[in-house]
Amino acid sequence: MRVLLAAVALVVTLGGCVSPAWDDHDYELKAQETTKTAHSLVEMARLAVQHSDDLHKPYLKTVLTDAAVDLGNVAQQFGGVQPPSDASDQVRDRTLEKVQQAEDELDSLLIQIRRGGIEQPRQAAARLEKLAGELQ
Amino acid sequence: MKKAFAVTLGILTAIGGFVDIGDLVANALVGARFGMSLAWVVVVGVVGICLFAEMSGRIAAVSGRPVFDLVRERLGPRAGVVNLGASFFVSLLTLAAEIGGASLALELATGVNYLLWVPGVAFVAWLVMWRVKFENMERVFGLLGLVLVVFAVALWALGPDWGELAGQLTSPPQAEGAPTYWYYAVALLGAAMTPYEVFFFSSGGVEEKWTREDLSVARANVFVGFPLGGLLSLAIAACAATVFLPVQAEVETLGQMMLPVGLGLGKIGLALVILGVFAATFGATLETALSCGYSISQYFGWQWGKLVRPVEAARFHTVLLVTVVLAAALILTTVDPIMVTEYSLVFSAAALPLTYLPVLMIANDPDYMGDHVNGRFTNALGTFYMVLLSVVAVAAIPLMLATKAGQ
Amino acid sequence: MRAREIHAGLHLLDRQVVRASSGRLVCKVDDLELTGDPPYVTAILAGPLALGPRIGGVPGRLMVAAAELLSPQERPEPWRIPMHLLTELGSAVEVGGDPEEPALETWTRQNIIARIPGSGTEEASREQPARHERSPAARLGAYLDKPVLDEDGTLVGNVADVRLRQDGPLLMEVQQAFTVAELIVVPHWHSRLFGYERGPGGRAPKLVSALIRGRFAAARLVAWDQVETSGPDGFRLNVPASRLAPLTDLYEPDPRRR
Numbered sequence: 001m002r003v004l005l006a007a008v009a010l011v012v013t014l015g016g017c018v019s020p021a022w023d024d025h026d027y028e029l030k031a032q033e034t035t036k037t038a039h040s041l042v043e044m045a046r047l048a049v050q051h052s053d054d055l056h057k058p059y060l061k062t063v064l065t066d067a068a069v070d071l072g073n074v075a076q077q078f079g080g081v082q083p084p085s086d087a088s089d090q091v092r093d094r095t096l097e098k099v100q101q102a103e104d105e106l107d108s109l110l111i112q113i114r115r116g117g118i119e120q121p122r123q124a125a126a127r128l129e130k131l132a133g134e135l136q
Numbered sequence: 137m138k139k140a141f142a143v144t145l146g147i148l149t150a151i152g153g154f155v156d157i158g159d160l161v162a163n164a165l166v167g168a169r170f171g172m173s174l175a176w177v178v179v180v181g182v183v184g185i186c187l188f189a190e191m192s193g194r195i196a197a198v199s200g201r202p203v204f205d206l207v208r209e210r211l212g213p214r215a216g217v218v219n220l221g222a223s224f225f226v227s228l229l230t231l232a233a234e235i236g237g238a239s240l241a242l243e244l245a246t247g248v249n250y251l252l253w254v255p256g257v258a259f260v261a262w263l264v265m266w267r268v269k270f271e272n273m274e275r276v277f278g279l280l281g282l283v284l285v286v287f288a289v290a291l292w293a294l295g296p297d298w299g300e301l302a303g304q305l306t307s308p309p310q311a312e313g314a315p316t317y318w319y320y321a322v323a324l325l326g327a328a329m330t331p332y333e334v335f336f337f338s339s340g341g342v343e344e345k346w347t348r349e350d351l352s353v354a355r356a357n358v359f360v361g362f363p364l365g366g367l368l369s370l371a372i373a374a375c376a377a378t379v380f381l382p383v384q385a386e387v388e389t390l391g392q393m394m395l396p397v398g399l400g401l402g403k404i405g406l407a408l409v410i411l412g413v414f415a416a417t418f419g420a421t422l423e424t425a426l427s428c429g430y431s432i433s434q435y436f437g438w439q440w441g442k443l444v445r446p447v448e449a450a451r452f453h454t455v456l457l458v459t460v461v462l463a464a465a466l467i468l469t470t471v472d473p474i475m476v477t478e479y480s481l482v483f484s485a486a487a488l489p490l491t492y493l494p495v496l497m498i499a500n501d502p503d504y505m506g507d508h509v510n511g512r513f514t515n516a517l518g519t520f521y522m523v524l525l526s527v528v529a530v531a532a533i534p535l536m537l538a539t540k541a542g543q
Numbered sequence: 544m545r546a547r548e549i550h551a552g553l554h555l556l557d558r559q560v561v562r563a564s565s566g567r568l569v570c571k572v573d574d575l576e577l578t579g580d581p582p583y584v585t586a587i588l589a590g591p592l593a594l595g596p597r598i599g600g601v602p603g604r605l606m607v608a609a610a611e612l613l614s615p616q617e618r619p620e621p622w623r624i625p626m627h628l629l630t631e632l633g634s635a636v637e638v639g640g641d642p643e644e645p646a647l648e649t650w651t652r653q654n655i656i657a658r659i660p661g662s663g664t665e666e667a668s669r670e671q672p673a674r675h676e677r678s679p680a681a682r683l684g685a686y687l688d689k690p691v692l693d694e695d696g697t698l699v700g701n702v703a704d705v706r707l708r709q710d711g712p713l714l715m716e717v718q719q720a721f722t723v724a725e726l727i728v729v730p731h732w733h734s735r736l737f738g739y740e741r742g743p744g745g746r747a748p749k750l751v752s753a754l755i756r757g758r759f760a761a762a763r764l765v766a767w768d769q770v771e772t773s774g775p776d777g778f779r780l781n782v783p784a785s786r787l788a789p790l791t792d793l794y795e796p797d798p799r800r801r
Contacts, residue, residue: 036384043385044392047399054402058247059410063391070388132383199634201559208571209557210737213597216557267661437559437571437589438648444567445663450652453662457655493751497737500748503554504634515748522751 021081027088031095034078038099039135041067041074045106046128052121061113068106075099102131143356149274150361152281154185155368156420157237158230158327158484160413161477163369164393166320167376168386169312171304175370177321181328182366184521186358187514188492191499192334193354196341199504203338203495204434210494219490220435224428226487227332229480231424232463235261236473237417240390245410251468258464261421265456270343270442277419283412288371290400290409296378304377319535319542322528323478326485328366329525332427334491339430343441348508375400389474428459478541486532488525496522548724551575551584551683552704553738554632560587563630563637570645572636573597575683576623581767582681583711583720586623587636590645593621597684614646626721627714683723690777691728691765693784699763700730702778704740706764726765726778727790736762740790763787 021027045067052060075096083092105127112118166174192203201209204223208216239253264273308317337358346354375396376387387393390413398406433440433452440452467473496518499510510518536542549555560569570589574597578585595607611619624642631637656662683705691699704727711720727740739755740762764787771781780787 037386040384040386040388043383044380044395047379047383047385047395051399054406055398056245056403056406059244059391059394059398059406061247062244063389063395066389066391201634205559209559212552213557213573213594214599217598217602266659434559435571436594437568437573439568446656446659446661447652447663448567450648450656453656454651496748497751501738503738510748519748519750522748 021084021088023084024088027081027084028091030078030081031091034074034095034099035135037074038071038102039132041071042102042128042132042135045109046125046132049109049118049121049128050125052118057113057117061110064106064110064113068103068110071099071103071106075103098131098134102128102135105131139353143353145275145279146353146357147361147364148282149278150357151364151368152278152284152416153274153419153423154333154362154365155281155284155416156230156327156330156423157233157417157473157477158330158481159365159369160237160372160390160393160416161387161474162320162324162327162481163372164376164387166324167373168380170308170317170320171377171381172301172370172374173304173306173308174317174321174324175305175373177324178328178366178369178373180524181325182363183517184325184525185329185333186362187517187521188329188334188495189337189358189362190355191495191510191514191518192338193341193346193358194351194508195495195498195504196338197346197348197351197354198506198508199498200342201498201504202342202430202434203334203491204431205437206498207491207494208435210497216435220431222483222487222490223331223335223431226330226480226483227335227424227428227431228459228463228466229476229483230330230332231421231428231459232466233473233477233480234417234421234424235460235463236467236476237390238414238421239467240473241410241414241417244391244394245407245414250473251470254464254467257418257421258460261418261425262457262460265422265425265442266446266453270340273422274340274419277415277422280415281412281419283408284368284372284416286397286401286405286408286412287368287375290397290405291371291375291378293400293405294375294378294396296374301374301377309381313539315535315539316542318531319482319539322485322532322535323481323542325528326481326483326488326532328369329488330481330484331487331491332424334495335427335430336423339426339434339441343443351508425456425460425463429453429455475541482532482536482541486529489522489529492525493522546708546710546719548706548708549632549721550704550727550740551707551721552687553736555636555707556684559635560589560624561635561637562642563639569624569638569642570622573684574621577681577683577723579712581722581724583722584626584683584707585680585714585720586625587629587638588621588623588682590622592619593682593684596682597687625714627717629718685775686723686726686773691726691780692777693780693787694771694782696779697784699765699780699784699787700728700761703727703729703736703762723767725767726770727762728765728787729762762790764790 021030045064048055048060048063079096083089109118109124118124163178195206196202204220207219211219235254235257236250238257239250242248242253242257243250341354372393376393379396379399380387394406394409394413397409429452430440432455438451439449441449446453466476498504499518500515502509555575556572558572560572561567562569571594572587573590573593574588575584576586576588577583591606591610595603595610597603598606622645624638628638628640628642629636630639686702686705689702691702693699705723706725706727707721708724709719709721711722714720727736729736737755739752763784765778765780769780769782769787770778772779
C-alpha cells in the first residue's frame with residue numbers, strides 16, 4: 001500500500017514537470033514530440049470541423065475548446081524549456097510558430113461557433129489540414 | 137417464459153454493465169494508436185473476468201458469502217488489511233474517474249463545463265444508492281448502457297477496410313516502442329478485469345439471495361453477457377482504428393472517442409452515444425461506490441447491503457457517503473478525469489492477484505462448496521490466469537514509470 | 544463418538560458472525576477468548592480492540608489506541624459474544640440471542656444516517672447493558688505466529704494454527720467448550736496454510752497446492768500435553784523435536800469420495 005502511494009506521488013510529480021533539455025539533440029526530440037502532439041490535436045479538430053454539419057453545437061464546442069486548451073498547454077510546456085544553444089533557438093521559433101498558428105485558427109473557429117456556427121466548414125477544414133501537414 | 141425473460145434481461149444488463157469509463161478510454165486510446173493489434177488482450181481479459189466472475193457467483197450462491205468476506209477469511213487479518221487498502225484505493229480512484237466521465241458526458245450534451253456537473257452527479261448517485269432498490273438500479277443503467285451498441289453500428293456505417301483491420305490484429309504499428317505496447321496491454325487487461333466487478337457481482341448475488349437453482353441464470357449472464365460486452369469494447373477500438381489511426385490522431389478526451397460515431401451516424405448517433413456513455417459511467421459510479429462500501433464492511437463484518445434500511449446498516453451507508461464525497465472532491469481538484477482513469481487501470485492491474493487468489497482457493501474448498509468445487513478445466517485455466525496476473529502485477533508499475541504512463 | 548475437531552484459524556477466526564434468527568450480520572470473529580488449563584474457548588471477541596493486536600505493527604496499534612481513546616469505559620475491553628450462544632459453524636458462524644450493537648454502528652446511525660431523510664424509522668435504541676469489569680483474559684490470536692522451542696531449546700518453528708476439540712467443560716449447560724488440543728507448527732515465520740493442510744485429496748489447483756505444501760513439508764503437530772510452558776515469548780516443549788508427529792496425520796480423505 002505504502003509502495004503504491006509512493007508510486008502515485010512519484011508519477012504525479014514526474015508528470016507535472018518538464019525535464020530540462022540536456023543538449024541540442026534532446027531539445028530536437030522535445031520539439032518533435034511537441035509537433036507530434038500538436039499534429040494529433042489539429043487532425044482531431046479537422047475531423048470535427050469537416051463534419052460539423054453532423055455534430056451538435058455543444059459537442060463541437062467542447063471538442064474544439066479541449067483541443068485549443070491542449071494546444072496552448074503543449075506550447076506553454078515546450079516554450080518553458082531552455083534551448084541549450086543558438087541552433088536550438090531556431091528550432092524553438094519554428095515549432096512555436098506553427099503551434100501558435102494552429103491555436104489561432106482554432107480560436108477563430110470557436111468564436112464563429114459561439115456566434116452561431118462555422119461559416120465555411122470546408123475551407124476551415126482545408127486550412128486545418130494544411131496546418132496538420134506542416135506539423136508532420 | 138418468465139425465466140427466459142429473466143435470463144435475457146440479465147444478459148442485456150451484463151453487456152451494458154461490462155463497459156465503464158476504463159473500457160471506453162482504454163479501447164479508444166489503444167485503437168487510435170495501435171489499431172487492432174491489442175485486440176487479443178481484450179479476449180484474454182474477457183475470458184479471465186468470465187472465469188472469476190463465475191467462480192465468485194458460484195461461491196455466493198452455494199455458501200452465501202461475498203468475495204471480500206472470503207479475502208479476509210482466507211488471507212487472515214494482516215494480508216487482508218493490505219488487500220483492503222489496495223482494493224479500496226483502486227475502487228476510489230475508479231469511482232472518481234466514473235464521476236468525471238458522467239460529468240464529461242453531460243458537458244458534451246450541454247456545453248456546460250463538466251466541473252459544474254460533478255456535485256450534481258455525485259449527489260444523484262448517492263441518492264440512487266440511498267433509495268433505489270438494487271435490482272431496479274442495476275437494470276436501468278445496464279439497459280441504458282446497451283445504447284453503446286451504436287459503436288458497432290457506426291463501425292459498419294463508416295465502412296472500414298475490413299482486410300486492413302484484420303491485418304492489424306497481428307502486426308502492431310512500427311512507430312510505437314515495445315514498452316508502450318505492453319503498457320497499454322496491461323491497462324486493457326486492467327480495464328476488462330477490474331476487481332470491483334467481482335466485488336459487485338458476488339455481493340449482488342448475496343443481496344439477491346441466489347441459491348444453487350439460480351446458478352444457471354448467473355452463468356448465462358456471465359458467459360453470454362461479458363463476451364458481448366467485450367465485443368462492444370472491440371467495436372470501440374475498431375472505430376478509433378478506422379478514423380484516427382490513418383491520420384495519426386491520438387484520443388485524449390472523452391469527446392474525441394465519440395467522434396467516429398458522429399462521423400458515421402450523424403447527430404442521432406452522437407446523441408445516442410453521449411447517452412450511452414453517461415449511462416455506462418453513471419451505472420459504474422454506483423457499482424464502484426457500492427464496491428468501496430462492500431469491501432470495507434465485509435472486511436470488518438459489518439451489516440451491509442441495500443436490502444435492509446439505511447438505519448440498520450449505518451456504517452455501510454456512512455462509508456458510501458464518505459467515498460462519494462471523497463471521489464467528487466478528487467475530480468473537483470480539476471485533475472484530468474481521463475488521466476485518473478488511466479492510472480486507475482494500471483493500479484487495478486497491479487492489484488488483480490490479491491482479489492483473485494482467495495477466490496480460486498475458496499472455489500476449491502469443499503467445506504464451502506460441497507459438490508460445486510471447481511472442475512479440472514476451470515482449475516487449469518484458473519492457475520494459468522494466476523500466473524499471468526502475477527506477472528502483470530509485477531510489471532504494471534515499472535512499465536508505467538518506464539513509459540511515463542504511455543507517452 | 545469422537546469429539547468434533549476444528550482448526551481455530553481456518554474454521555473460526557475471521558469468519559462472519561450471523562444472527563441465527565434474522566440472518567443479520569453481526570461482526571467478524573476477530574479473536575477468541577480463552578480460560579483455564581488446558582485452555583478452552585469462552586467467547587468470540589470482536590471490534591478494533593480484538594482486531595488491532597492481530598493485525599499488529601503500527602496500523603494495529605493505531606487501531607487499538609483510537610478505540611481506547613473513543614471508548615467511554617475506564618478500561619475498554621473488546622466486544623464479546625459468549626460461546627454458549629453459538630448455534631452453527633458453517634460458512635458463517637451463527638449465534639443465537641440478541642447481541643448488543645457495536646458502538647460505531649450506534650454512533651454513525653444517531654449522528655449521520657438517521658438525520659438524513661428516508662433512512663427508515665429508527666428503532667428505540669437499546670440501552671447498553673452495564674458491563675461488569677472482568678480481568679483481561681488470554682486470547683487465541685496471541686498464540687499464532689509464536690515461536691515453539693523444543694526440550695533442548697532448539698527452534699521447531701512458529702504456530703500456524705491451533706486445533707480445537709469440542710470436549711471441554713459444559714458452557715451454561717448448553718454445549719461443550721472447544722479446548723485447545725494441538726498446535727500446528729510450521730518452520731517459517733508468518734505462515735498460513737490456506738486450508739491446504741487438510742489432505743491430498745480434493746485440494747486443487749495443483750500449482751497452488753504444491754507451492755503451499757512445499758512450505759509445510761517439515762510442519763509438525765504439537766499436542767497440548769507436550770507443551771511445558773507458554774508465555775508471551777512463545778512455547779517451550781517437554782519433548783525433543785524428533786518426537787513430534789508430522790502434519791500428514793491430519794490428512795482427511797477427499798470428502799467427495801467418502
